[in-house]
Amino acid sequence: MSGVLVAVVCGLAALLVAWAVVTVARDGRVGRPLLVAVGVVELGVLVLVVAGAVDIVRGVRPVELATAVAYLVVAPFVLPAGAFWTLAERSRPSTLVLVVAALAVVVIAYRTYELFTVTR
Amino acid sequence: MSPREGGPHRTTGLGRVLVAVYGVFAVAAVSRAAVQIATRFHEAPLAFLLSALAGVVYVLATLGLARTGPRWRTVAWVACSVELVGVLTVGVLSLADAAAFPDSTVWSAFGRGYGFVPLVLPVLGLVYLRSQSRRS
Numbered sequence: 001m002s003g004v005l006v007a008v009v010c011g012l013a014a015l016l017v018a019w020a021v022v023t024v025a026r027d028g029r030v031g032r033p034l035l036v037a038v039g040v041v042e043l044g045v046l047v048l049v050v051a052g053a054v055d056i057v058r059g060v061r062p063v064e065l066a067t068a069v070a071y072l073v074v075a076p077f078v079l080p081a082g083a084f085w086t087l088a089e090r091s092r093p094s095t096l097v098l099v100v101a102a103l104a105v106v107v108i109a110y111r112t113y114e115l116f117t118v119t120r
Numbered sequence: 121m122s123p124r125e126g127g128p129h130r131t132t133g134l135g136r137v138l139v140a141v142y143g144v145f146a147v148a149a150v151s152r153a154a155v156q157i158a159t160r161f162h163e164a165p166l167a168f169l170l171s172a173l174a175g176v177v178y179v180l181a182t183l184g185l186a187r188t189g190p191r192w193r194t195v196a197w198v199a200c201s202v203e204l205v206g207v208l209t210v211g212v213l214s215l216a217d218a219a220a221f222p223d224s225t226v227w228s229a230f231g232r233g234y235g236f237v238p239l240v241l242p243v244l245g246l247v248y249l250r251s252q253s254r255r256s
Binding site for chain 2: 066067074078082085091093094097100101104
């Protein structure tokens with residue numbers, strides 16, 4: 001798995017965290033631009049998942065294979081779930097849910113990278 | 121902000137953030153336990169069963185906090201309390217008897233592997249539940 005790709009995804013997700021935090025701080029609402037940003041980060045996550053899947057198909061065997069696969073399976077659902085949960089109630093604290101989801105993506109992307117670095 | 125504001129069955133406001141964090145931990149703990157039990161249960165049955173218990177508790181806490189109504193509140197109270205006791209007990213045990221906990225669980229060393237969030241979360245949950253019960 002490419003470290004650059006992971007770094008890009010982590011960076012984008014971190015930017016999303018910052019943007020969502022600023023939105024909360026300014027008491028703004030989640031609008032289209034922020035949702036587009038969510039889409040962009042989600043796209044990055046999907047590329048990451050495909051890259052991981054390709055690695056496994058090509059014979060890369062992380063020591064903790066089951067965990068690595070679990071991360072790949074769960075990763076795409078985090079942001080959509082967070083966005084959905086945020087939009088279900090347009091309130092200030094509700095936007096923090098997006099912050100939580102984006103933070104989770106940063107951690108997930110990094111952990112996935114770690115899992116794919118320790119191979120048999 | 122009353123718990124009934126967003127309809128009768130949904131949590132509103134800051135409670136939603138708590139539910140989101142709990143949701144992340146529910147997924148993480150359940151997946152982790154599933155992997156541990158499926159791949160090397162024999163290595164440390166006690167630790168992995170506790171891992172599974174932690175997962176179940178997180179799921180119940182998530183549901184209990186996400187829903188409103190007295191029954192779900194009770195579920196949330198019990199889940200958060202069990203969680204606090206669990207993270208403290210496993211935290212102490214994992215430090216005192218490291219051999220019994222070869223693979224870290226969510227609650228090992230007071231949740232150090234997860235930035236101590238598992239230690240803070242039940243406290244936040246209980247504080248939130250208390251503030252809610254005072255309001256109603």
